[in-house]
Amino acid sequence: MKTVLVIGGGITGLSAIYELHKWKKANQSDVRLILAEASSELGGKIRTVKDHSFIMEAGADSIVSRKVNTMSFIKELGLENEVVYNASGRSFLYTENELKQIPADAVFGIPTSVESLAKTTLVSAEGKVEALKDLYTKNDTFTKNDSIGDFLEYFLGKELVQKQIGPVLSGVYSGKLTDLTIASTLPYVLDYKNEYGSIIKGFEANKEKFQSGGGKKFFSFKSGLGKLIDAYEEKLEDAEILKNTKINKIEKSGERYQALLHNQEVIEADYVVLSIPSNEAQKLFNDSELESSFSQFRNSSLISVYVGFDVPDSILPEDGTGFITSDSNDVLCNACTWTSRKWEHTSKTKSLLVRLFYKSSIPEFPSLSEMDKDQLLETALSDIHKSLGITAKPVTCEITKWTDSMPNYLISHPHTIENLEKKLSASYPGIMLAGCSYYGVGIPDCIENGSNIAETIIRKLQ
16 A cells, blocks of 8 residues: 655645545555644644634735636536625835835736836836836846846836835845846736837736736635635545644655654655745754755745734725835835735724734834734834824734745746756655645645645555
């Protein structure tokens, strides 16, 4: 009997073992499926917290609708009637100590027409003229492995990127834009440039792709994203789910592998899926060759602070859903989502719920990371007062520190992945990488990655 061990019960690991479980049942296979999770709960970066009639997501808060159009997991898991969509609204930049609207028709801050560029209040007249060179400058050198920051600045100018595009993109992808590749962020911008001769014209021609569904660009579930994790777990009746089970080491044993648990027990497996962060996967091997590759991955940190108030969220700017901070010494947070406005299901009483993000990219982060819950709450309340003018006392808060767990896809990322996969294939056949450290950070990316890993193992089992 073959054994498959999936290490890590986040969304990628769950997707992988779910697909393996479906195949096992359909083929009446005797394969043994084991999912080992170090914590007491499955979900990884998906964790829903409920308090004072509020629903708060300690990690990821939504799924990109556009990316799941061809995926079947919602229907398979019986979640069709649980889906809720975001409310559409205006997004702002907090800059020069005030809120300024991001152009409504921009995509990640990138203008989708010359008119959109002309109307923005975030860029000077000189910056707008500089951005027009995109219309007549050809791309002769950039490939998808080049820096997204360098690419956008070369064609759209430094001011537009720094004042409008950069803050938005940095709010989505961790790390400096100059360190991130086109391939790992917005690969289609290069396609648009090459096909239409202009990034702006490319977005204008493909605007419907980003505006389809109206404002329904993201979705969640009525009781929070944790519903997705629960649905996966409920389907795994023929798999062994081991919570509070930390794997300390993996050793080769003939053609199989021994996973040494924290309690000195051993799990023997033919195939092992490493669905854990790269810095945790690195610790499992006593292998200098693998260590040299693992050490090239970079992660950043994030502190998430939810604050709920017993005041109506109608006190927020009309139709707004949040802001991103840009070039401001007034507040410390990188961004603030007006959660109760953006996600109506998170506050049934329509009381105000906001979420602030503090990233390790800000100079003050080392001191923030040392703060206790009360100190972080005071920092958040100060930012809320300065940016939104709200002085009400909170009725609840949820603070989560994600330390060294936010992957940064550097320019060298594709090369690092390729080298590591080759080393694993040569020395540890049957051990596979999975998860956001390597193959995409969004929930749909992780689900697809888990499914692909499962298909690879199924082919080997057959």
